Amino acid sequence: xxxxxxxxxxxxxxxxxxxxxxxxxxxxxxxxxxxxxxxxxxxxxxxxxxxxxxxxxxxxxxxxxxxxxxxxxxxxxxxxxxxxxxxxxxxxxxxxxxxxxxxxxxxxxxxxxxxxxxxxxxxxxxxxxxxxxxxxxxxxxxxxxxxxxxxxxxxxxxxxxxxxxxxxxxxxxxxxxxxxxxxxxxxxxxxxxxxxxxxxxxxxxxxxxxxxxxxxxxxxxxxxxxxxxxxxxxxxxxxxxxxxxxxxxxxxxxxxxxxxxxxxxxxxxxxxxxxxxxxxxxxxxxxxxxxxxx
Numbered sequence: 001x002x003x004x005x006x007x008x009x010x011x012x013x014x015x016x017x018x019x020x021x022x023x024x025x026x027x028x029x030x031x032x033x034x035x036x037x038x039x040x041x042x043x044x045x046x047x048x049x050x051x052x053x054x055x056x057x058x059x060x061x062x063x064x065x066x067x068x069x070x071x072x073x074x075x076x077x078x079x080x081x082x083x084x085x086x087x088x089x090x091x092x093x094x095x096x097x098x099x100x101x102x103x104x105x106x107x108x109x110x111x112x113x114x115x116x117x118x119x120x121x122x123x124x125x126x127x128x129x130x131x132x133x134x135x136x137x138x139x140x141x142x143x144x145x146x147x148x149x150x151x152x153x154x155x156x157x158x159x160x161x162x163x164x165x166x167x168x169x170x171x172x173x174x175x176x177x178x179x180x181x182x183x184x185x186x187x188x189x190x191x192x193x194x195x196x197x198x199x200x201x202x203x204x205x206x207x208x209x210x211x212x213x214x215x216x217x218x219x220x221x222x223x224x225x226x227x228x229x230x231x232x233x234x235x236x237x238x239x240x241x242x243x244x245x246x247x248x249x250x251x252x253x254x255x256x257x258x259x260x261x262x263x264x265x266x267x268x269x270x271x272x273x274x275x276x277x278x279x280x281x282x283x284x285x286x287x288x289x290x291x292x293x294x
Contacts, residue, residue: 212235223248
């Protein structure tokens with residue numbers, strides 16, 4: 001078993017713990033009414049997109065998501081949340097340094113022995129969700145679960161769906177597809193983006209991700225036999241039939257969308273194995289992007 005396989009299968013237990021600990025971190029997570037930005041890089045950025053949409057959709061306050069390198073320095077926020085598994089990512093640390101003393105910051109990280117502990121005003125350490133694999137699975141989903149629980153949006157049904165996602169067979173023929181498109185709506189757009197990234201990182205697969213209603217505006221033209229379109233969340237009316245009419249494989253999202261992401265993680269490992277790839281050692285990638293100072 002690869003590290004990533006071992007780590008992704010532990011997600012239900014990690015989510016249970018994160019949900020139980022959410023109240024403990026209430027003081028350092030956004031309060032209702034605060035204007036908030038959530039930042040990250042790569043997978044963490046896509047989790048930020050999902051968390052921001054969840055918070056604003058729950059009526060908790062205006063919430064934006066940015067790649068750390070694209071944070072708008074001229075905007076004012078009550079709190080900035082930084083997601084960083086390694087605690088060493090250059091763009092995140094640089095941003096936290098700029099915000100020090102003028103905007104309250106909270107970092108969610110997996111490693112308490114890293115520079116982010118001093119860079120952020122407040123920290124939440126999810127060390128039990130840390131990973132050996134370069135490819136993120138459980139840390140990202142555990143951080144999002146903590147934020148969902150903080151908003152009162154996590155239930156036991158999410159964990160039950162995750163267990164189903166780990167045991168139910170993947171759709172027949174899915175591993176053999178040559179192209180994968182992931183669709184989301186609202187908070188699941190971020191999950192769709194992450195699903196595409198997971199397939200690219202672990203399996204070198206050709207993947208794309210879109211808001212579901214945008215799929216008809218051009219991207220559906222690539223759908224044909226040998227391609228798959230996977231919906232995370234509830235699909236727009238008529239879209240499943242349109243995809244099936246192209247000859248492509250339609251994968252409905254019947255589970256909680258975060259559990260659907262677990263299914264995608266399993267697919268990424270399966271496709272990597274079919275292609276003779278090691279998902280623990282993705283091409284050209286490292287656990288953290290640390291940029292050299294000129």
